[in-house]
Amino acid sequence: MIFTPETTDELTPTDTGVWLVTTKTAQQVWDLDDMWFTRLSSPVSTPMLGDDERQPIYKIGALPKIGRGSLVWFDDPVDPFGTAQWRISSFARRIMRLPDLSAVEQRFAAGESRAIDIQRGWYPLLADLDAKLAEADPTLQYSQIKEKGGGLRIYTYGGDDKTEALIREAERISWRTCERCGDAGTLHESPTWYQRTLCPPCAVVLNHTEVER
Numbered sequence: 001m002i003f004t005p006e007t008t009d010e011l012t013p014t015d016t017g018v019w020l021v022t023t024k025t026a027q028q029v030w031d032l033d034d035m036w037f038t039r040l041s042s043p044v045s046t047p048m049l050g051d052d053e054r055q056p057i058y059k060i061g062a063l064p065k066i067g068r069g070s071l072v073w074f075d076d077p078v079d080p081f082g083t084a085q086w087r088i089s090s091f092a093r094r095i096m097r098l099p100d101l102s103a104v105e106q107r108f109a110a111g112e113s114r115a116i117d118i119q120r121g122w123y124p125l126l127a128d129l130d131a132k133l134a135e136a137d138p139t140l141q142y143s144q145i146k147e148k149g150g151g152l153r154i155y156t157y158g159g160d161d162k163t164e165a166l167i168r169e170a171e172r173i174s175w176r177t178c179e180r181c182g183d184a185g186t187l188h189e190s191p192t193w194y195q196r197t198l199c200p201p202c203a204v205v206l207n208h209t210e211v212e213r
């Protein structure tokens with residue numbers, strides 16, 4: 001099976017949906033449905049006020065575009081009536097649509113934490129799998145969804161050979177999909193031997209080196 005997440009070269013004012021924008025060093029989530037902006041922290045970018053928190057977009061100077069920077073204003077999260085905060089980003093290198101994972105959350109078995117313990121690069125893969133599982137066996141429930149040893153791991157209650165095959169296939173695809181940005185990836189390792197599947201630029205950001213196989 002070939003799985004290709006939806007990407008675009010440019011976001012325009014008429015676009016809708018939620019998008020993960022990856023630049024050389026940083027990442028942002030642009031929610032064009034409800035107009036929220038989130039700057040994601042990273043080990044190589046300077047921490048800024050409101051990182052990793054959704055901020056209501058006040059004004060857009062430049063939407064993300066491959067090879068160009070973006071500019072956005074939002075209310076100061078500490079002083080909403082004060083001067084608006086602005087964020088300028090370096091050139092975008094990947095713009096990928098992020099799916100709504102509420103259907104996945106609702107398929108967790110009662111009593112489970114409902115934690116989707118993976119990075120955003122695998123969200124499209126997970127949403128695609130979830131839709132196929134719901135069709136194959138609507139009674140199937142999740143016990144855990146996480147990253148382990150650089151691969152996607154999904155544990156369920158119920159299911160059959162068909163759902164098992166769908167899960168194994170998605171797990172196989174995760175081994176060649178960057179868990180941070182969704183681009184093509186390979187297995188990498190941190191200096192403390194933590195393994196992640198990453199593309200070359202994300203591996204540089206996270207200080208991982210490729211694992212020889």
Ligand SMILES: [Zn+2]
Nearest residue numbers: 178181199202
């Ligand atoms: Zn990546």
